[in-house]
Amino acid sequence: MMKMRQLAVLLALLAAALAVSCSDAAGGAIRAQLTRADAGRGLTRRQLLRRMARRSKARAARLLSASGSSPASATAVPGKGQAIDTEYLVSFAVGTPPQPVQATLDTGSDLVWTQCQPCPSCYAQDLPYYDPNLSATSAPLPCEAAACQQLDLSSCGARKWGNRTCVYTYSYGDRSVTTGSLDADTFTFDGDAGHAAVPGLAFGCGYFNNGLFSSNATGSGIAGFGRGALSLPSQLRVDNFSYCFTNVTGSAPSPVLLGLPANLYDSASGAVQTTRLIQSPANPTFYYLSLKSITVGSARLPAPESAFALRGNGSGGTIIDSGTSVTLLPPLVYGLLHDVFVSQVDLPVTNDEPLCFAVSSSSSGKKQQVPKLELQFDGATLDLPRENYVFEMEDGGQSNMCIAIMSSGGGMTIIGNYQQQNLHVLYDLAGNNLSFVPAHCDRV
Numbered sequence: 082m083m084k085m086r087q088l089a090v091l092l093a094l095l096a097a098a099l100a101v102s103c104s105d106a107a108g109g110a111i112r113a114q115l116t117r118a119d120a121g122r123g124l125t126r127r128q129l130l131r132r133m134a135r136r137s138k139a140r141a142a143r144l145l146s147a148s149g150s151s152p153a154s155a156t157a158v159p160g161k162g163q164a165i166d167t168e169y170l171v172s173f174a175v176g177t178p179p180q181p182v183q184a185t186l187d188t189g190s191d192l193v194w195t196q197c198q199p200c201p202s203c204y205a206q207d208l209p210y211y212d213p214n215l216s217a218t219s220a221p222l223p224c225e226a227a228a229c230q231q232l233d234l235s236s237c238g239a240r241k242w243g244n245r246t247c248v249y250t251y252s253y254g255d256r257s258v259t260t261g262s263l264d265a266d267t268f269t270f271d272g273d274a275g276h277a278a279v280p281g282l283a284f285g286c287g288y289f290n291n292g293l294f295s296s297n298a299t300g301s302g303i304a305g306f307g308r309g310a311l312s313l314p315s316q317l318r319v320d321n322f323s324y325c326f327t328n329v330t331g332s333a334p335s336p337v338l339l340g341l342p343a344n345l346y347d348s349a350s351g352a353v354q355t356t357r358l359i360q361s362p363a364n365p366t367f368y369y370l371s372l373k374s375i376t377v378g379s380a381r382l383p384a385p386e387s388a389f390a391l392r393g394n395g396s397g398g399t400i401i402d403s404g405t406s407v408t409l410l411p412p413l414v415y416g417l418l419h420d421v422f423v424s425q426v427d428l429p430v431t432n433d434e435p436l437c438f439a440v441s442s443s444s445s446g447k448k449q450q451v452p453k454l455e456l457q458f459d460g461a462t463l464d465l466p467r468e469n470y471v472f473e474m475e476d477g478g479q480s481n482m483c484i485a486i487m488s489s490g491g492g493m494t495i496i497g498n499y500q501q502q503n504l505h506v507l508y509d510l511a512g513n514n515l516s517f518v519p520a521h522c523d524r525v
């Protein structure tokens with residue numbers, strides 16, 4: 082039995098090695114489908130906002146507890162990734178024959194992982210758990226493998242097929258942790274141009290997945306799209322990728338593209354905005370942006386540019402994160418934003434964080450006036466449409482209008498996915514630029 086299995090694995094590895102050298106699948110364009118995690122589950126707006134707020138707060142609590150007593154040092158970056166809130170799931174398959182996986186698209190972390198049989202500690206998921214025994218191309222990676230060396234936390238597991246294999250532990254900002262075997266297998270992407278199979282990608286076969294992960298929110302795992310070597314874009318060696326998030330309350334699928342056509346924006350309806358991507362040696366996973374200021378209505382928040390800037394010691398900074406839902410601001414900046422909205426909106430305040438106003442029932446049906454919200458980056462302006470920062474909901478018979486922005490509790494600013502709805506966002510990794518343009522995401 083073992084001998085046959087060993088032979089099969091060796092043959093599969095050989096086939097994989099050959100496939101890599103005779104096709105350039107890893108350099109070609111890949112299109113995968115994105116769906117919103119809660120699509121079709123009929124959550125009310127109030128449930129959605131509650132959930133986003135709760136998860137963002139879990140992350141904030143972690144930030145503060147990690148920073149000790151001094152609020153100034155709360156600028157430290159939590160774990161490796163950010164809290165996972167309202168998620169967009171990317172669909173692909175792992176193994177031969179392919180087993181379907183739906184994983185949270187997360188630009189705030191690197192590792193790609195999926196729950197894995199025999200699954201001693203897994204949360205319930207809709208899809209069957211990935212089973213390496215059912216894949217002819219699955220192989221655990223040896224401890225010496227380059228991918229294993231990339232992990233911050235790994236150890237050498239049991240001797241298997243003559244080699245000691247790589248055991249990983251990967252934690253997220255909200256204390257969620259996944260532990261399992263670092264494996265390699267063939268990934269299949271299902272796109273417009275048919276199937277693209279890429280052999281030998283390293284991923285976490287997650288046996289112990291604990292924390293805020295849940296089937297409804299996380300899918301069967303997380304697809305790291307960060308800047309580190311283990312992320313999907315890095316392993317596919319693409320020069321760029323893009324995603325387009327449909328309405329947070331909608332259910333239409335949209336694409337994520339890896340290795341894009343150059344004429345992507347030829348038919349764009351609005352002006353394409355471009356700003357630099359900044360890298361930090363202290364936190365090589367994150368996509369930092371140079372946010373300079375925030376404008377509410379006609380008032381520019383009296384926050385210095387340094388409130389958003391990455392510091393020499395790696396603290397602070399502004400990142401764009403697909404795995405966090407509502408944008409999070411440093412507490413002082415959140416306070417300024419709160420006060421400027423309160424001074425410009427002539428309605429009673431019903432909640433301070435997120436900031437909500439009571440809307441009289443006589444005016445319901447007609448949309449309440451709300452000040453414009455704009456984020457100014459170096460070279461680009463994100464002029465947010467109303468639905469990208471206003472959230473209307475009923476609570477106990479009261480109509481509320483809420484602003485979907487909260488405090489990070491620390492020094493970082495995190496641009497969340499709520500603020501990225503109906504935008505096509507392109508990460509030009511080769512050129513170190515980030516571009517975005519308004520789009521009908523279900524038609525990209």
Ligand SMILES: *[C@@H]1O[C@H](CO)[C@@H](O)[C@H](O)[C@H]1NC(C)=O
Nearest residue numbers: 121122123124295296297298
């Ligand atoms: C997930 O969604 C199902 C179906 O809508 C629901 O019954 C279940 O309570 C949800 N689970 C969590 C953890 O939210």
Ligand SMILES: *[C@@H]1O[C@H](CO)[C@@H](O)[C@H](O)[C@H]1NC(C)=O
Nearest residue numbers: 153154156157392393394396
């Ligand atoms: C980083 O530097 C800032 C000031 O530039 C300081 O307030 C902060 O405490 C420092 N953080 C760490 C973790 O050293």
Ligand SMILES: *[C@@H]1O[C@H](CO)[C@@H](O)[C@H](O)[C@H]1NC(C)=O
Nearest residue numbers: 082086198199200212213214
């Ligand atoms: C996979 O196969 C191995 C070796 O035959 C066996 O020990 C293990 O229990 C199997 N795992 C599952 C999840 O079936």
Ligand SMILES: *[C@@H]1O[C@H](CO)[C@@H](O)[C@H](O)[C@H]1NC(C)=O
Nearest residue numbers: 091220223225226242243244
């Ligand atoms: C064992 O590890 C060595 C060194 O990384 C590698 O060359 C070899 O292919 C591995 N053997 C198997 C069966 O995976």
Ligand SMILES: *[C@@H]1O[C@H](CO)[C@@H](O)[C@H](O)[C@H]1NC(C)=O
Nearest residue numbers: 319320321340341342343345
């Ligand atoms: C994306 O990268 C590919 C090469 O990998 C390049 O041909 C294409 O022009 C790039 N697209 C954009 C929009 O930068």
Ligand SMILES: *[C@@H]1O[C@H](CO)[C@@H](O)[C@H](O)[C@H]1NC(C)=O
Nearest residue numbers: 355356460509511512513514
């Ligand atoms: C990045 O964007 C800037 C501003 O649009 C542009 O001038 C520059 O050519 C871009 N860099 C690359 C490498 O595409």
Ligand SMILES: *[C@@H]1O[C@H](CO)[C@@H](O)[C@H](O)[C@H]1NC(C)=O
Nearest residue numbers: 328331468503520521522523
């Ligand atoms: C998103 O929702 C807003 C308001 O609910 C609506 O006006 C807009 O047309 C929707 N956009 C898309 C692309 O569905």
